[in-house]
Amino acid sequence: MRFAFGRAGVVLWLMLLWPLAGHAQARIDLDHDWRFRTDSADTGLTAGWSGTTPADTRPIDVPHTWNIGKDDDYEGVAWYFKTFVVPASMLSSHVELHFGATFYRSRVWVNGVEVGGHEGGHTAYGFDISRQLHAGENRIAVRLDNRPGMATIPGYAMRQAASGNVWYDWWHYGGIVRDVWLTVNDHALIRRQRIGSKLAGDSASVSTQVFVESVDASGGSYTATARVIDPDGKTVAEARQDVAAKAGQPATVTLSVALPHPQLWNVGDARLYQWVTELRSADGTVLDSRSDTFGLRDIVIRDRKLYVNGKPVRLSGLTRHADSPWEGLAESTGTIRHDWSDMVALHTTLSRPVHYPQSDAVLDFADRHGILLVPEIPIWQFSEAQLKNPDLLALARNMMREMIEQDGNHASIFAWSVCNESDASKPGGRAYVDAMASLIHRIDPGRYVTFADADISIKPWKDAPVMHDVDFIMANAYFGSWSGGGSEVEPWLDFVDRTYPDKMVIISEFGYPGVFSPDPASADKARSENLLQQMDAFQRRSFIGGVIFWTYQDYKSHRNLWPGQTEGYVDHGVVDENRQRKPSYFVYEARNRPLSVSTQWQVREDGLHGFQATVTGYADTHLPSYPMRGYLAHWKAVDDRGHELGHGDAILADLAQPIHFDGAWPVPGKDAAVHLAIEVTTPEGVPVGGTTSDYHPLHIGSAHFLPNGDTQP
Structure with missing residues (x-):
């Protein structure tokens, strides 16, 4: 496509020149220079705001x-x-507005x-807006209602009606909370693609169903071509197919x-492939393209156990x-990456992820860090009457379909959840x-299907x-x-079994x-004690495949x-709303390390020569536990x-068995003290544990290593 722009269209022209993988042949960013105002009396429609911007708007x-x-x-x-x-030259193309x-x-x-x-x-x-556009200045108006x-x-x-407070348990952030953009196509487009894979021995079969739409009045014949790019x-x-x-x-x-010989996506070790589909006309012109990542995993x-590969x-x-x-809900990629990186530091x-469909940035992060997810639609504390409502069921089905069609290629997703803490145990809820x-x-x-239930733990x-x-x-x-006293977890687990x-x-x-404690300090102390006691109880039951702590951060x-x-x-949370770490953060981190590191000093008559370290991954009797291959140990x-006396690295090929490695340096002096730090990282370089040790001829001590670089005695 070729467009001629006047001075007012320079920004659009620059955007059209910038290709974005995974979207239509041209994508135009519309995130900037909006106007906003509230409408508390709900008179905007009768006042004509759909056609004319009112006074008293503010720029956002x-x-x-x-x-x-x-x-x-x-x-x-x-x-x-x-x-x-x-x-004017864009008016002959198919244009869609996306939110x-x-x-x-x-x-x-x-x-x-x-x-x-x-x-x-x-x-x-999104909507087809081709017929509504004209050459020159165009206008979008969006009316939103967050009630x-x-x-x-x-x-x-x-379900909370008796309490007199029927709010859902998070903030009602109204607004355009994610990006807005235009797509521009000629002749045909790729609406989406659905990638499926199957492992068989030392090979994988992968197929993609490509959903194509013609935007020409007479339709057409096209060729779909695909390239698969490996993690390297x-x-x-x-x-290719016609x-x-x-x-x-x-x-x-x-x-x-x-x-x-596929490279497998694994827990904590994410190997991602890329599937690139191009839609071409009869003369070979690329009409549209779509790029998605996927992981090969079983x-x-x-x-009663979860198996990965x-x-x-x-x-x-x-x-x-x-x-x-x-x-609020209108998160930037920077906030998402900060929080999820911190959650990776917490193993x-x-x-x-929470009660509602997630941003692409969340799912991409989980894909690239080997985190398994169970996304959910936000049906929270609904009564049986609500779950039996045909209108609500129709909306829930549509919301679930939209989430699956939008997010279904993500390697991190292994199950879907259909509700949370609702009347699912009643006949109408079971039907839902x-x-x-x-x-x-x-x-x-x-993929698997489940829902989150609280009734199961209530007497x-x-x-x-x-x-x-x-x-x-x-x-x-x-x-x-x-759910009751902390000690009741044991008989409850017996009941579930x-x-x-x-x-x-x-x-x-x-x-x-x-709120179960008189102040934040005592609450966090109780939080730390509770998570240790509960995790130990869960660990003793082999049918507990995983545990998810509520929550990372305090929320409104x-x-x-x-x-x-x-x-x-x-x-x-283990951090407050400003992401300041509470003491429970460090308790949680230590309890959830997937491995242990120990050291033994190597001392001769003339002084300290080095050390031997042992890195041990946990068996599946431990919670957490998962295969760890290709991890690295760094020491100094x-x-x-x-x-500095010395430093080095050791490859930890497979931590299914303990791995020993040595480190040595010239003798530092018979009476010298030495500080040793060992850090273990994933193949991608994410710290997962380690140790620090101090040697002195008169005293030998050690301290645990924390991924954020601090030490804790």
Whole structure:
């Protein structure tokens, strides 16, 4: 495509010159220079705001939420407006307007014409706006409403009706909370692609179903070509197929390849392939392209255990709300990477990331760091009446379908969750779970289905038939607070073992809410004690495949606050809302290390010559435990004046068995003290544990190494 722009269109022209993998032939960023205002009386429609920008708007960029600052607790209608310039030459192309996510219910106008709307706050959607555009300045108006209701998702938590507080347990961040962009295509486009793979011995078969749409009035015939790029950046397979598409009707084509000797994606060791599909016209012109990463891995639940690539694993991690005082739900990639990097430092290998579909940045991070995920749609504390509502079921199905179609290629996702702490154990709730499971098994048959349940841990404990319907059980178990006394976890685990003898269990939430203690300091002390006691109990039961701590950070809410508060940050994290680490952070880190490191000094008559270190991965009786191959040990020794005596590296080929390695240096002096630090990292260089040791002829001591560089006696 070739466009002629005037001066006002220079920014658009520069954007069109910049190619983005994974999107249409041209993508135009629309994140900047929006106008915003609230509409508390909901009069914007009658006042004509869909066609004319009102006074008293303020400039913003998106992603944006209005629930930070002066509109912190505003719930209702608000509007976003943007103008942009389109060259006349673009009017012959197919143009779509896309939103990464808007919370919650949207209506969208282009040049005064309503082009569509969307319900749901965490999935992407878009509209064909080709007919609404004209040469020169164009205008977008978006009306958003973040008010919950009985049949919104999230909505009123009617299981909490007796409490008089039916808020859901996180903040109602309204706004355009992810990116906005245009796509421009000629002739045809790739709507999406669905990648599937299967391992068989020392080879893998991979296929992609490509969804093609013709945007020509008469349709057309095209060729789909594919390249597979391995984790080392080499093209290792290619495929091509012809596809015919009628105008306005989707068409699909399947491309398949075989990959001998594949590199496997694993827990903590993510090897990612890239699948690049190009759609070409008869003369070979590239009309559109799509690039997705994928991982080759085999994830199976067998004999109440979770196996990854044939090896049993027991995993741990934390969950995290998309919430911060500076961005709320409209998160930047920088905030996401900071938090998830910190969670990796806490040895996170499993997460139910939180109650709603996640940003691509979260899923990409998990893909690249070998973290298993169970994403969920935000049905929280819904009553049986809500779950039986046909309108809500239709919305839930659509939301789940959107999430799976958007995120289904991510290697990190191994299961989907259909609700949290709702009336699933009642007949109407069971019917809801079964209907959602049927949908998921039909559109994504390679993944497991479950939901997070709190009733299972509340006395009187009883068999719930719905638990036999899901692929594995996720239990929210707050022994030491909501579920009962901390010591009751042991008899409860016995009950679960007897009642569901064929089910693996993941503890989808555990932890200690601050409101059960008189102040934050004592709450965090109790939190540390509770997590150690509970994890030890979970570790003793082999059918516990993983545990997920609630939560990484304190998050904003109208619920679970200190007495007298009606809004604030829930004291439940190992870091506060500003990401300042609490003492429980370090307790959690130490308890969840996947290996141990010990040292023994090598001393002769003339002084200290070196050391021998032993690195040991844990067996699957330990929680956490998972295969660790190709890890590295780095050591450095300094004398009592800070002068380096020696350093070195050791390759830890496979920590299924203890590995010993030696380090040595010239004798530093018979009476010299020596400080030794050993750090173990993943193949990608992420610290996972280690030790520091101090030698002195009169005293030998040691301290544990923490991934952030601190030491703890």
